[in-house]
Structures are given as structure tokens and as C-alpha cells.
Amino acid sequence: MQLRGKVALVTGAAQGLGRGFTEAMLHRGAKVALLDIKVLEGRKTTKELASKYGPDKVLFLPCDVTDKGQMKSAFQQASSHFGQLDIVVNNAGVTEQENWDMVLDINLRSVIHGTLLGLDHMGTDKGGGGGLIINIASMAGLIAMFIGPVYTATKHGVVGLSRSFGTPFHFDRSGVRVCAICPTMTDTAIQPPRVAATPEEQLKADAHWAYTDSQGGLLQVSEVVDGFLQLVEDDSKNGAVMRITKQKGVDYQPYGGGGQGVPYATRKTRSKL
Numbered sequence: 001m002q003l004r005g006k007v008a009l010v011t012g013a014a015q016g017l018g019r020g021f022t023e024a025m026l027h028r029g030a031k032v033a034l035l036d037i038k039v040l041e042g043r044k045t046t047k048e049l050a051s052k053y054g055p056d057k058v059l060f061l062p063c064d065v066t067d068k069g070q071m072k073s074a075f076q077q078a079s080s081h082f083g084q085l086d087i088v089v090n091n092a093g094v095t096e097q098e099n100w101d102m103v104l105d106i107n108l109r110s111v112i113h114g115t116l117l118g119l120d121h122m123g124t125d126k127g128g129g130g131g132l133i134i135n136i137a138s139m140a141g142l143i144a145m146f147i148g149p150v151y152t153a154t155k156h157g158v159v160g161l162s163r164s165f166g167t168p169f170h171f172d173r174s175g176v177r178v179c180a181i182c183p184t185m186t187d188t189a190i191q192p193p194r195v196a197a198t199p200e201e202q203l204k205a206d207a208h209w210a211y212t213d214s215q216g217g218l219l220q221v222s223e224v225v226d227g228f229l230q231l232v233e234d235d236s237k238n239g240a241v242m243r244i245t246k247q248k249g250v251d252y253q254p255y256g257g258g259g260q261g262v263p264y265a266t267r268k269t270r271s272k273l
């Protein structure tokens, strides 16, 4: 998909990777609705981007992605404000917390909801024009991240969700590509401090940083954004799971079973179901 003239919605867009994806799309001529629970940071980011790319190109919508009403309303506002919606980036996420329900709600439930809302707004079967949904998973969606079992579980869920909606069975009806991106550790505020407040936290921090350093250190946001843009522009990728690592750069997780690795029904086979 070429970005000029397109409209995107990005969750968790106030900072970090979400801000990076947003700015890259604005730079290529898209308009973007920025959603975030951090209202002050979101407004500040939007103001900065408006002064660079034009006030008509951005819209900040305060939104807690775990609140179904707020999410539904934000999708409606974005699409009526800009008159269309072409790309949804489910990016908002948090790392492991004591309140594991919240990790599930933000990292998985809201991504499921954002994907369903994206299909409702963009699906050709729902009166939309087709489009693209990119779910931001993590390398922890493909391998076990030892300091975050719940985080790991949610990211595996995001990968499975994206692969399933990325089968021809769904694309035939909706015309919406659904893909996931799995970066390794990236230099954003989600990273834990190297010096922690308690001995237990320090143990985890030491293990995390020893592993991260052994893997070549942190990715920069720009490296993840480059992979994101490749995925946006490559219409052949549906159900694809992009990996971004220090060692290999951008590549795709191989799955067996004829590409998609899962059984699917095409338009032809579905008519016989």
C-alpha cells in the first residue's frame, strides 16, 4: 500500500514505537489519528507533528485501549474526521506488571478489539475499502522471554490472532491484510532501568540486560520503523510475521504447510462449505 493520501490510526502513539510509526506515515503523505492514554504526552506529540506536517494531518484522541467504548468511539471519530480509514496499527503495550490482568487487557484483548474494529471499518464486506492492520507483537511472541511470562503469552496471542485473520479465508471477504511485527528489545521507555529499586527487580534487570547486551544491544526505533514501512508497502504480505533483530535485521518467521502454515478456505472452497 502506498501511504500518500491514506488515513491511519495508531494506538499508543504518544511516544516510542507508536510515535515512530506515526511520523514515518506522515512523512510519506498519510494522515494519522493518534490514540493514547497519556493525554499530556499525546497532545505534545501531536502538536509537534502538526507543526511539521500540517494541523490537518493529525488528530489526537485520548483513549484507554482497554475501554471498549472509548476504542469504538475513537475509531468512529478518526474515520469521520478524515473521511476514511485505511491502516490500523495496534501498538499500545506494556511490559510485565504485578497486575497481570492488565497486561492481558492491554497487550492482547485490546489488540483483538482493535483488529475487529479495523475489520468493521475497513472491510469490503462491511462497506469499507479494504486496508491493512499491523499488530505490534514482539520477539517474545515467538520465543520465551524469561523475565515476562505473561508478556510472552500475550505476544504469542497477538501473533496467532494476526496469522489467523491473515489467511485468505478472511482476506477474501474483507480485503484487509493483517500482519504482525516482532522486534527484539528496542530503545524506548518500556525498557527497565539497569539499576532497580529492589533486589528481586535487580535480579531481573541484570538477567535482562546481560541477555540484551549478548544479542547486540537495543534496536533503535528507526530500525523497527524501516521494517514497518516495508510491510506497509508490500501488498503480497498477509498473515506475515516480520521479525526485526540486531543479528539478522528484517526477515520473516518461516512457517511450514505451504506458506501460511494453517488450513484455510478460499472463496472457491468456502462456497462448498
Ligand SMILES: NC(=O)c1ccc[n+]([C@@H]2O[C@H](COP(=O)([O-])OP(=O)(O)OC[C@H]3O[C@@H](n4cnc5c(N)ncnc54)[C@H](O)[C@@H]3O)[C@@H](O)[C@H]2O)c1
Binding pocket: 011, 012, 013, 014, 015, 016, 017, 018, 035, 036, 037, 038, 063, 064, 065, 066, 091, 092, 093, 094, 095, 106, 136, 137, 138, 139, 182, 183, 184, 185, 186, 187, 188, 189, 190, 191
Ligand atoms: N521497546 C521494545 O523493546 C519492544 C520490543 C518489541 C515489541 N514492543 C512492543 O511495541 C509496542 C510499543 O512499545 P514501546 O516500546 O514504544 O513502549 P512505550 O512505553 O514507549 O510506548 C507504549 C505506549 O502505549 C501507551 N499505552 C499503554 N497503555 C495504554 C492504554 N491502556 N491505552 C492507550 N495507550 C496505552 C503508552 O502510554 C505509551 O505511549 C508495545 O506493544 C510493545 O510491547 C516493544
Ligand SMILES: CCCCC[C@H](O)/C=C/C=C\C=C\C=C\[C@@H](O)[C@@H](O)CCCC(=O)O
Binding pocket: 095, 096, 137, 138, 139, 140, 143, 144, 145, 147, 148, 183, 184, 185, 186, 190, 191, 192, 208, 215, 245, 246, 247, 248
Ligand atoms: C522488559 C523489557 C521489554 C522488552 C520488550 C520486548 O518486546 C521483548 C523482547 C523479548 C525477547 C527478545 C529476544 C531477542 C532475541 C534475538 O536477539 C535473537 O536471538 C532471536 C533470534 C531468533 C531466530 O533467529 O530464530
